[in-house]
Amino acid sequence: MSVEAREARQPWILLSPALTAVGLLLFVPLIFIVVYSFWLRTASGADQVGFFLDNWQEALTDRFYRDILLSTLRIAAITTLVCALMGYPAAYFIARSRGNKAILLLLLMLPFWISYIIRTMSWINILGVSGALNTALMWTGLISEPIQMLYNEPTVILGLVHFLLPFMILNVYVSLDGIDQTLEEAATSLGANRWEAFLQVTLPLSLPGLAAGGLLCFVLGAGTYITPLVLGGPSDAMFANLVFEAIITQLNWPLGSALSLMLLAVLGLLVAIYNRYLGMAQLMKGLG
Amino acid sequence: MSSVVLKNIVKRFGSYTAVHPSDLEIQEGDFVTLLGPSGCGKTTTLRMIAGLLDPSEGEILIGGKRVNDVPIHKRNLGIVFQNYALFPHKTVADNVAFGLKYRNVSKDEIARRVEEALNLVQLPHVGGRYPKELSGGQQQRIALARAIVIEPDVLLLDEPLSALDANLREDMRVELKRIQHQIGVTTVFVTHDQSEALAMSDRIVVMSGGRIEQVGTPEEVYNRPRSEFVANFLGASNILDGVCRERGAETATLEVPLFGTVPVPQDKAAGISDGPAKLVLRAEKLTLMDARADITGMIAADATVETVDYQGQTVRYFVRAGDRSFQAINMINERPFPEGSAVKIAFRSQDCAALPG
Numbered sequence: 001m002s003v004e005a006r007e008a009r010q011p012w013i014l015l016s017p018a019l020t021a022v023g024l025l026l027f028v029p030l031i032f033i034v035v036y037s038f039w040l041r042t043a044s045g046a047d048q049v050g051f052f053l054d055n056w057q058e059a060l061t062d063r064f065y066r067d068i069l070l071s072t073l074r075i076a077a078i079t080t081l082v083c084a085l086m087g088y089p090a091a092y093f094i095a096r097s098r099g100n101k102a103i104l105l106l107l108l109m110l111p112f113w114i115s116y117i118i119r120t121m122s123w124i125n126i127l128g129v130s131g132a133l134n135t136a137l138m139w140t141g142l143i144s145e146p147i148q149m150l151y152n153e154p155t156v157i158l159g160l161v162h163f164l165l166p167f168m169i170l171n172v173y174v175s176l177d178g179i180d181q182t183l184e185e186a187a188t189s190l191g192a193n194r195w196e197a198f199l200q201v202t203l204p205l206s207l208p209g210l211a212a213g214g215l216l217c218f219v220l221g222a223g224t225y226i227t228p229l230v231l232g233g234p235s236d237a238m239f240a241n242l243v244f245e246a247i248i249t250q251l252n253w254p255l256g257s258a259l260s261l262m263l264l265a266v267l268g269l270l271v272a273i274y275n276r277y278l279g280m281a282q283l284m285k286g287l288g
Numbered sequence: 289m290s291s292v293v294l295k296n297i298v299k300r301f302g303s304y305t306a307v308h309p310s311d312l313e314i315q316e317g318d319f320v321t322l323l324g325p326s327g328c329g330k331t332t333t334l335r336m337i338a339g340l341l342d343p344s345e346g347e348i349l350i351g352g353k354r355v356n357d358v359p360i361h362k363r364n365l366g367i368v369f370q371n372y373a374l375f376p377h378k379t380v381a382d383n384v385a386f387g388l389k390y391r392n393v394s395k396d397e398i399a400r401r402v403e404e405a406l407n408l409v410q411l412p413h414v415g416g417r418y419p420k421e422l423s424g425g426q427q428q429r430i431a432l433a434r435a436i437v438i439e440p441d442v443l444l445l446d447e448p449l450s451a452l453d454a455n456l457r458e459d460m461r462v463e464l465k466r467i468q469h470q471i472g473v474t475t476v477f478v479t480h481d482q483s484e485a486l487a488m489s490d491r492i493v494v495m496s497g498g499r500i501e502q503v504g505t506p507e508e509v510y511n512r513p514r515s516e517f518v519a520n521f522l523g524a525s526n527i528l529d530g531v532c533r534e535r536g537a538e539t540a541t542l543e544v545p546l547f548g549t550v551p552v553p554q555d556k557a558a559g560i561s562d563g564p565a566k567l568v569l570r571a572e573k574l575t576l577m578d579a580r581a582d583i584t585g586m587i588a589a590d591a592t593v594e595t596v597d598y599q600g601q602t603v604r605y606f607v608r609a610g611d612r613s614f615q616a617i618n619m620i621n622e623r624p625f626p627e628g629s630a631v632k633i634a635f636r637s638q639d640c641a642a643l644p645g
Binding site: 180182183185186187188189190191192193194196197200201204205 | 338339340359360361362363364365366367369371373374375376377386387389390391434435438
């Protein structure tokens with residue numbers, strides 16, 4: 001074998017374990033789901049093998065699914081916006097701090113050591129009827145009866161922000177950290193005050209990080225079912241809850257497959273638009 | 289255009305003092321260089337003038353007005369940073385126009401002045417490009433154009449040439465000096481490169497360890513160093529411990545080992561008194577000669593060549609005479625003296641300077 005052929009083969013040899021894992025654990029199951037979505041669940045509870053468009057017709061025409069899809073996208077968008085507004089200043093603070101950067105980043109990673117479900121459920125202890133907040137308010141005498149603060153859309157958004165904020169902060173931090181601080185000094189030396197220098201120089205240069213963080217928050221937020229399940233009321237179901245409901249509760253795998261592919265298509269489209277304008281490289285930087 | 293005055297300025301970072309009490313007066317229109325090794329406080333001093341750092345003590349006056357409490361964006365200074373600090377997301381024209389947008393200048397006027405500034409730095413056609421599309425030398429010129437287009441009271445240059453390669457650096461040195469002459473702006477230049485300082489400055493401020501060692505014209509600090517540090521930092525010097533025997537009207541007579549009596553011109557022996565003194569012998573003024581050469585009018589000693597550092601036009605010798613080593617930098621025409629050869633090292637007494645012992 002020639003040297004060139006050996007060198008050409010080398011990357012593929014190194015990639016093969018990862019490609020095998022991705023292929024077997026992601027690609028093959030995805031094909032199963034596509035195939036499933038064309039089967040049909042009969043009244044007897046058995047799946048009928050074949051090529052039926054019934055599930056797709058139901059998923060695409062029933063207004064119930066459309067409304068929940070839209071409200072899912074709305075909740076994900078609000079969550080992303082809140083994460084951006086809360087995350088940017090925090091990321092800026094970390095990027096500009098001198099000695100204790102490593103500690104601040106460690107603190108940021110700390111929540112990942114606790115299960116996302118546990119973190120979500122912790123809000124019940126804070127906002128629940130006998131939770132910390134109600135107990136404190138009752139003790140001060142501001143209220144006489146506990147207030148029901150849980151199980152509505154704001155608490156779902158709260159839970160999602162709690163879950164997704166670190167992703168936003170990390171992405172924005174990475175792009176802010178890469179910006180040369182003398183650029184802001186140069187801007188102020190030319191007559192811009194600190195706020196103008198930020199708006200003119202730092203903010204535009206950090207937009208790729210903000211966009212990457214935004215995409216991650218949006219996609220992860222729109223795809224979650226745990227948060228609405230734990231913190232939402234009956235009317236706060238998000239699209240992934242419908243998939244959960246169809247597959248786990250009703251055991252209707254064909255319909256669940258069609259619904260999950262629908263969500264995948266919508267979010268995939270968003271990622272494609274992002275990739276077209278900003279490129280995946282920025283996202284990888286933030287994750288690394 | 290304004291003068292810059294530092295009055296008893298001090299800068300401390302925690303328990304570390306970066307700049308010890310220092311006074312400095314920079315005349316209007318002067319090109320003044322802060323010269324010293326890294327950590328000498330030159331950049332800290334520049335950043336205090338700029339308003340990027342607050343002095344711990346003392347006063348800074350620009351154009352006669354105290355500016356300690358004036359924030360950087362109101363000081364009207366042009367700063368060129370070491371890494372240029374051009375805005376990567378703005379075109380060259382927008383970079384140059386940046387400062388004018390905060391100065392109530394009309395759009396037409398901005399366009400005219402940007403063009404003028406780009407002409408001044410001899411890059412008239414790059415306005416539409418982005419900084420990363422330019423070479424290092426071109427970026428340097430744009431950074432300069434951006435700093436001078438606002439007609440600053442003072443131009444501050446923080447090692448602006450250090451990121452360029454050697455040839456370009458020498459071109460830019462001439463260019464920078466030409467532009468400074470043309471617009472006549474008071475300029476403070478920071479560098480660790482003695483040849484840049486000697487070539488460009490009206491006055492040089494030599495700094496070391498957070499203190500000002502000497503202030504003077506390039507010729508003064510080079511020929512009449514006031515301290516051992518200055519003598520060694522501006523070119524290489526051989527410094528000999530000796531004794532001052534006599535101070536006459538024209539010369540101070542020093543007695544040094546190996547060479548005996550050396551009459552040092554009075555203007556190069558300021559500040560010494562009878563007793564211990566040091567003789568400064570510049571490496572460029574110490575000539576290697578054949579062991580049998582005629583040394584009339586010179587002071588000489590026998591030596592052996594130890595190391596030869598050949599550089600084409602010049603050669604740097606390390607020679608041993610008695611129990612110490614000397615450095616000599618000589619122009620040569622043909623072959624240098626080989627290592628191990630016996631030579632004479634000689635100098636003229638008027639080329640020496642003396643320091644207090």
